[in-house]
Amino acid sequence: MTPSAQAGSSTPTLAVVGGGQLARMMAQAAVGLGVPLRLLAEGEGVSAAQVVPDTTVGDYRDLETLREVARGCAVVTFDHEHVPPPHLEALAAEGHACRPGPSALVHAQDKGVMRARLDEIGVPSPRHAIVADPAAVSAFADSVGGFPVVLKTTRGGYDGKGVWVVGSPEEATDVFGLADDVATAGSRMLAEELVDFRRELSALVARSPSGQVAAYPVVESVQKDGICWEVTAPAPDLSESLALQAQQVAMRVAAELDVTGILAVEMFETRAGEVLVNELAMRPHNTGHWSIDGAVTSQFENHLRAVLDLPLGSPAPRQRWTVMVNILGGDHGRLSEDLYAAYPHTFARDPFLRVHLYGKDVKPGRKVGHVTAYGDDLDEVRERARHAAAWFRGDLGEESE
Amino acid sequence: MTPSAQAGSSTPTLAVVGGGQLARMMAQAAVGLGVPLRLLAEGEGVSAAQVVPDTTVGDYRDLETLREVARGCAVVTFDHEHVPPPHLEALAAEGHACRPGPSALVHAQDKGVMRARLDEIGVPSPRHAIVADPAAVSAFADSVGGFPVVLKTTRGGYDGKGVWVVGSPEEATDVFGLADDVATAGSRMLAEELVDFRRELSALVARSPSGQVAAYPVVESVQKDGICWEVTAPAPDLSESLALQAQQVAMRVAAELDVTGILAVEMFETRAGEVLVNELAMRPHNTGHWSIDGAVTSQFENHLRAVLDLPLGSPAPRQRWTVMVNILGGDHGRLSEDLYAAYPHTFARDPFLRVHLYGKDVKPGRKVGHVTAYGDDLDEVRERARHAAAWFRGDLGEESE
Numbered sequence: 023m024t025p026s027a028q029a030g031s032s033t034p035t036l037a038v039v040g041g042g043q044l045a046r047m048m049a050q051a052a053v054g055l056g057v058p059l060r061l062l063a064e065g066e067g068v069s070a071a072q073v074v075p076d077t078t079v080g081d082y083r084d085l086e087t088l089r090e091v092a093r094g095c096a097v098v099t100f101d102h103e104h105v106p107p108p109h110l111e112a113l114a115a116e117g118h119a120c121r122p123g124p125s126a127l128v129h130a131q132d133k134g135v136m137r138a139r140l141d142e143i144g145v146p147s148p149r150h151a152i153v154a155d156p157a158a159v160s161a162f163a164d165s166v167g168g169f170p171v172v173l174k175t176t177r178g179g180y181d182g183k184g185v186w187v188v189g190s191p192e193e194a195t196d197v198f199g200l201a202d203d204v205a206t207a208g209s210r211m212l213a214e215e216l217v218d219f220r221r222e223l224s225a226l227v228a229r230s231p232s233g234q235v236a237a238y239p240v241v242e243s244v245q246k247d248g249i250c251w252e253v254t255a256p257a258p259d260l261s262e263s264l265a266l267q268a269q270q271v272a273m274r275v276a277a278e279l280d281v282t283g284i285l286a287v288e289m290f291e292t293r294a295g296e297v298l299v300n301e302l303a304m305r306p307h308n309t310g311h312w313s314i315d316g317a318v319t320s321q322f323e324n325h326l327r328a329v330l331d332l333p334l335g336s337p338a339p340r341q342r343w344t345v346m347v348n349i350l351g352g353d354h355g356r357l358s359e360d361l362y363a364a365y366p367h368t369f370a371r372d373p374f375l376r377v378h379l380y381g382k383d384v385k386p387g388r389k390v391g392h393v394t395a396y397g398d399d400l401d402e403v404r405e406r407a408r409h410a411a412a413w414f415r416g417d418l419g420e421e422s423e
Numbered sequence: 424m425t426p427s428a429q430a431g432s433s434t435p436t437l438a439v440v441g442g443g444q445l446a447r448m449m450a451q452a453a454v455g456l457g458v459p460l461r462l463l464a465e466g467e468g469v470s471a472a473q474v475v476p477d478t479t480v481g482d483y484r485d486l487e488t489l490r491e492v493a494r495g496c497a498v499v500t501f502d503h504e505h506v507p508p509p510h511l512e513a514l515a516a517e518g519h520a521c522r523p524g525p526s527a528l529v530h531a532q533d534k535g536v537m538r539a540r541l542d543e544i545g546v547p548s549p550r551h552a553i554v555a556d557p558a559a560v561s562a563f564a565d566s567v568g569g570f571p572v573v574l575k576t577t578r579g580g581y582d583g584k585g586v587w588v589v590g591s592p593e594e595a596t597d598v599f600g601l602a603d604d605v606a607t608a609g610s611r612m613l614a615e616e617l618v619d620f621r622r623e624l625s626a627l628v629a630r631s632p633s634g635q636v637a638a639y640p641v642v643e644s645v646q647k648d649g650i651c652w653e654v655t656a657p658a659p660d661l662s663e664s665l666a667l668q669a670q671q672v673a674m675r676v677a678a679e680l681d682v683t684g685i686l687a688v689e690m691f692e693t694r695a696g697e698v699l700v701n702e703l704a705m706r707p708h709n710t711g712h713w714s715i716d717g718a719v720t721s722q723f724e725n726h727l728r729a730v731l732d733l734p735l736g737s738p739a740p741r742q743r744w745t746v747m748v749n750i751l752g753g754d755h756g757r758l759s760e761d762l763y764a765a766y767p768h769t770f771a772r773d774p775f776l777r778v779h780l781y782g783k784d785v786k787p788g789r790k791v792g793h794v795t796a797y798g799d800d801l802d803e804v805r806e807r808a809r810h811a812a813a814w815f816r817g818d819l820g821e822e823s824e
Contacts, residue, residue: 054451073450335776
């Protein structure tokens with residue numbers, strides 16, 4: 023395997039760990055940059071493996087596998103945050119730059135570590151405590167005005183899994199019984215106040231090892247059942263000062279935690295007009311998918327440019343409004359299983375629609391693609407994106423056999 | 424090899440013959456559409472083969488190889504126009520839709536056939552004649568006001584090869600001696616008047632088997648030594664009526680010749696304010712590369728949508744001006760061989776710049792990438808694109824070892 027597709031060139035090969043849709047969309051951006059990727063995929067034919075010839079199928083928890091994939095690659099980056107930090111330390115010691123690095127990634131791997139670090143640097147979060155048992159949950163609830171409170175496993179949760187709202191000491195006890203199904207090794211239980219938020223915001227930044235930062239416009243995200251459903255860029259009716267504050271929080275976190283690549287900071291906008299950090303992700307993020315069609319430089323290209331320490335591209339939006347709606351696997355008969363069958367209607371109805379399918383089998387609730395619409399009139403843009411996503415899901419349209 | 428990446432889906436696999444940069448950029452668009460490609464490449468590691476896992480290396484002139492690649496693919500499309508028509512007829516007879524089909528492609532393969540057909544449907548071309556020998560060239564020259572005239576091999580020419588401007592009967596005799604180096608089987612010699620043109624225009628349309636057509640804005644193209652150098656979209660100072668006429672010519676040719684996919688019609692705008700058809704290409708075309716970053720739907724995505732008979736995307740431009748400049752291999756030392764080394768300067772200077780590298784080895788005059796700039800001020804947009812392309816070529820910048 024040659025490290026570069028172009029003879030006489032300094033072009034690096036970039037190792038990407040994880041074969042999901044984020045790696046797939048990184049691969050699409052890498053085609054334009056002329057940067058070859060080497061992929062470590064979880065299985066044959068997973069989303070990114072369909073579009074990256076140089077793919078190894080193997081287990082990211084196995085150091086030898088990681089070493090094999092990283093061989094000849096100066097830089098290693100990630101589709102997810104699950105690679106064990108000791109393995110990343112080993113790769114780093116052997117001369118591979120891991121971006122983001124293990125000391126940054128631990129904050130995306132462990133919500134307890136993340137909360138402690140945000141406290142340390144003075145970035146506001148919901149009130150929280152590590153709780154060892156149901157009694158500690160009740161004590162925490164007392165300190166924040168009573169139940170309900172939120173319980174989270176510090177490790178292993180995703181897309182709403184590993185997060186519970188509990189209304190009583192009894193429910194807290196039940197959750198302690200459930201948590202083992204989600205939590206991974208070293209996980210603790212984190213209690214948080216249930217924030218009475220106006221909405222959820224997300225601030226994305228790309229940061230390079232040299233310290234350059236590009237801050238995307240702050241977006242509004244709507245979640246259903248803990249899964250990202252719809253994103254509007256920029257967040258409507260967001261005051262300039264709060265937008266700036268959200269961007270500054272993201273830049274601050276990126277710098278303090280030495281994040282390289284994309285950092286997504288999910289926040290609550292409270293009814294009191296504050297922003298509280300909810301979650302961190304250190305990779306391209308669902309709340310940044312709008313940028314493929316809506317921004318000058320997509321989050322995927324800027325992730326690649328950042329981890330390769332190339333100057334970043336402009337994160338500026340290309341038009342007034344962009345709305346992204348996820349295509350989640352539905353449970354509505356033939357149409358919802360056959361995404362391709364949604365093209366004739368959705369494309370004919372809206373020649374300006376942008377569609378991204380991930381090559382994944384459709385299962386209820388699974389992220390299998392997204393649609394993007396953009397334009398000057400937010401209501402119209404939203405209607406177009408929502409209609410298309412609903413058609414792909416099978417919530418609209420023919421129910422024929 | 425499964426025909427679809429998504430279980431329970433009607434997603435077709437699309438066969439693409441030819442592994443150059445056009446197939447590479449089709450592959451990039453196919454990632455978003457979720458359509459798997461199967462590629463027939465000329466060699467290991469060629470431009471598109473770097474980004475398409477399902478690649479067969481083989482000879483497109485071999486029918487068995489074509490059959491193997493087409494197996495399980497309902498539709499076959501092309502990176503170039505060189506597949507022998509009898510092979511395409513055979514594939515079609517075996518149930519593979521070739522798009523464009525052999526009866527259309529012959530007009531892009533043979534300039535003599537093309538000129539005769541354009542005459543038949545009344546589409547204006549430069550005056551022309553098939554010439555069997557140098558004496559016939561002199562007779563043709565007499566009929567159009569004397570030398571110089573243009574001589575072209577009807578088959579086998581590309582990027583300025585197979586085209587000569589001859590100023591005398593002696594030069595015509597020389598060209599008849601040279602032509603065998605370029606011409607392919609069945610080639611004849613075509614004489615054309617040397618048009619006193621104001622500039623070159625290009626009109627691109629995407630056309631589907633169902634007959635839907637999307638017409639891109641007419642662009643101005645600048646050639647150097649017969650190779651596309653710079654494209655401005657839309658063509659500046661083009662009257663609305665001439666733009667419409669150029670689009671109508673392209674739509675007419677697409678319909679009459681039953682072209683499916685992208686058709687590029689290169690034209691001369693004469694000083695008298697007419698458009699004369701120069702060349703046809705039945706595939707995504709260099710004069711349409713601006714559309715990746717500059718239009719709602721790129722020519723590559725619309726080529727795929729057209730050959731799959733999906734509704735076409737809007738070809739509308741996303742801003743006032745888009746300028747694309749080719750990166751041609753230079754001959755200027757280290758920098759010009761190492762395209763990646765041009766990133767720090769070009770990206771830092773212009774965060775809005777779009778760059779597309781093709782993963783090809785740099786050779787003088789070879790198309791190895793392109794850059795695109797867009798914005799409201801044409802002079803500024805042009806300067807940005809030209810500067811970046813010059814830097815990649817090595818015509819600017821450090822000449823360090």
